[in-house]
Amino acid sequence: MMMRERKVRKATTNDINSIHEIEKNSIKSAWSFEQLKTAFLQENYHFCVCDDGEVLGYIGVKITFDECEIMNIAVKESERGKGIGGELIKALVEFCQQNKVSRILLEVRESNNTAITFYKRHEFHEIFKRKKYYSDGEDAVIMEQKLVSLAQE
Numbered sequence: 001m002m003m004r005e006r007k008v009r010k011a012t013t014n015d016i017n018s019i020h021e022i023e024k025n026s027i028k029s030a031w032s033f034e035q036l037k038t039a040f041l042q043e044n045y046h047f048c049v050c051d052d053g054e055v056l057g058y059i060g061v062k063i064t065f066d067e068c069e070i071m072n073i074a075v076k077e078s079e080r081g082k083g084i085g086g087e088l089i090k091a092l093v094e095f096c097q098q099n100k101v102s103r104i105l106l107e108v109r110e111s112n113n114t115a116i117t118f119y120k121r122h123e124f125h126e127i128f129k130r131k132k133y134y135s136d137g138e139d140a141v142i143m144e145q146k147l148v149s150l151a152q153e
Contacts, residue, residue, distance in 0.1 A: 007049070010046065011047060015048055016037055016040065017033075018054075031072065047088060047091055057073075057076060057079065057084040059091075060072040063101060067102065070105070073106075097147055097148065102146065103147060106143050107133065109134060109140065110129065116143075126141055127144045
């Protein structure tokens with residue numbers, strides 16, 4: 001059996017259905033289809049890992065001035081543990097460095113130890129907690145990765 005090559009590319013509106021399927025099957029407080037559609041129309045950048053046209057995972061970020069906030073990241077359940085999330089983070093870091101972004105921020109549920117471990121492995125550090133951030137009263141852990149810009153002055 002031949003391995004299909006994975007690549008990270010910018011998502012298009014044709015990917016919204018696949019992204020929404022992964023989102024609702026992966027994230028406790030998932031965005032609705034309408035929220036995702038609206039995000040595509042704003043200054044958000046979305047990247048998808050694709051395998052021969054099949055979306056395996058995605059990352060949605062919002063860039064404001066020199067800061068990037070990861071809004072959503074998820075990988076299809078059957079594809080987890082295969083390095084896709086790491087590929088998404090690596091592509092995001094490269095994109096941010098080329099575009100003079102100084103840091104990447106994200107929030108994660110305090111109980112989501114798998115995600116916190118993943119982010120720490122990818123050089124994110126906890127900077128503070130937002131008490132009772134989620135609608136169910138759970139705290140959010142805010143994490144950050146500081147970047148060195150690769151952009152030409």
